[in-house]
Amino acid sequence: MTTDTTTKDATPDATAPGQVVLDARGVTMRFGGLTAVRNVDLTVNSGEIVGLIGPNGAGKTTFFNCLTGLYVPTEGEVRYKGNVLPPKSFKVTAAGIARTFQNIRLFSNMTVLENVLVGRHTRTKEGFWSAVLRGPGFHRAEAASRERAMELLEFVGLAAKAEHLARNLPYGEQRKLEIARALASEPGLLLLDEPTAGMNPQETRTTEELVFAIRDKGIAVLVIEHDMRFIFNLCDRVAVLVQGEKLVEGDSATVQGDERVIAAYLGEPFEDAPGDAEVAEVEAAEAQAEAQTDAAPGKENDR
Numbered sequence: 196m197t198t199d200t201t202t203k204d205a206t207p208d209a210t211a212p213g214q215v216v217l218d219a220r221g222v223t224m225r226f227g228g229l230t231a232v233r234n235v236d237l238t239v240n241s242g243e244i245v246g247l248i249g250p251n252g253a254g255k256t257t258f259f260n261c262l263t264g265l266y267v268p269t270e271g272e273v274r275y276k277g278n279v280l281p282p283k284s285f286k287v288t289a290a291g292i293a294r295t296f297q298n299i300r301l302f303s304n305m306t307v308l309e310n311v312l313v314g315r316h317t318r319t320k321e322g323f324w325s326a327v328l329r330g331p332g333f334h335r336a337e338a339a340s341r342e343r344a345m346e347l348l349e350f351v352g353l354a355a356k357a358e359h360l361a362r363n364l365p366y367g368e369q370r371k372l373e374i375a376r377a378l379a380s381e382p383g384l385l386l387l388d389e390p391t392a393g394m395n396p397q398e399t400r401t402t403e404e405l406v407f408a409i410r411d412k413g414i415a416v417l418v419i420e421h422d423m424r425f426i427f428n429l430c431d432r433v434a435v436l437v438q439g440e441k442l443v444e445g446d447s448a449t450v451q452g453d454e455r456v457i458a459a460y461l462g463e464p465f466e467d468a469p470g471d472a473e474v475a476e477v478e479a480a481e482a483q484a485e486a487q488t489d490a491a492p493g494k495e496n497d498r
């Protein structure tokens with residue numbers, strides 16, 4: 196197990212409010228002939244929670260992967276606190292961006308605490324020989340790392356389950372553990388990919404509070420989510436991706452009221468769909484038919 200001696204502060208990578216933390220410009224990602232993300236600009240400032248929404252297949256996760264070094268964008272540039280990000284995910288994490296995944300990726304046979312300790316490896320100073328020789332420096336570092344991991348478990352509400360196997364946690368708690376593990380790398384920006392997927396309304400509420408608390412620690416948050424109530428309650432700004440392109444960006448009210456967003460989710464009316472005139476015609480015909488039935492002789496006898 197790697198250990199940490201570097202981090203005493205709760206959020207050492209936290210940034211003063213209002214500074215640009217993430218600056219993605221002209222990000223394009225092509226897979227062969229398919230352009231999954233096209234020329235997307237997005238910034239996230241410190242102190243902000245920004246939402247990324249869009250219909251299935253809009254390119255949200257692909258864009259996240261471009262931000263975290265899993266994919267090297269075909270075009271465009273991603274900067275974190277002014278520096279171009281390295282094209283390797285562990286280097287991106289070391290730089291200060293942490294993420295969770297749409298499909299939970301925990302070490303299921305490790306304990307809850309061990310999962311968080313694994314998340315601390317990018318903040319480790321102790322090397323291989325230190326771990327093998329297990330001198331006093333190693334033990335001090337290990338104790339500090341465990342203390343920090345326990346603080347994080349306390350923060351997400353899982354301290355009492357520190358020694359449980361990750362696989363035995365209910366689904367909602369596994370998602371929280373993923374967040375604790377991401378926080379263990381002491382990020383300045385946290386990317387959450389569908390953090391409430393599969394949660395009940397109570398768990399979703401708790402997650403909402405947790406994200407606010409993370410923001411209050413000085414960590415900027417970018418979140419993908421299909422639960423619109425969650426997004427519009429939570430986010431200072433929301434960007435909408437549709438077919439790989441950014442369609443709209445603004446505060447919750449702006450995005451909610453934008454007809455293009457509604458159309459993108461509901462789908463455009465299909466060609467030759469009945470318009471207002473046709474609907475009125477059908478309703479009039481139905482009303483007339485009903486009136487004729489009511490007035491028809493012998494109606495009383497039919498009863």
Ligand SMILES: Nc1ncnc2c1ncn2[C@@H]1O[C@H](COP(=O)(O)OP(=O)(O)OP(=O)(O)O)[C@@H](O)[C@H]1O
Nearest residue numbers: 226229231249250251252253254255256257258297
């Ligand atoms: N590695 C890949 N190779 C080829 N095509 C891919 C790859 N990853 C994603 N795509 C395609 O890119 C498009 C965008 O997918 P992506 O998963 O980013 O969308 P999404 O908005 O995250 O969708 P969802 O909300 O369903 O998770 C889709 O058409 C998808 O099939």
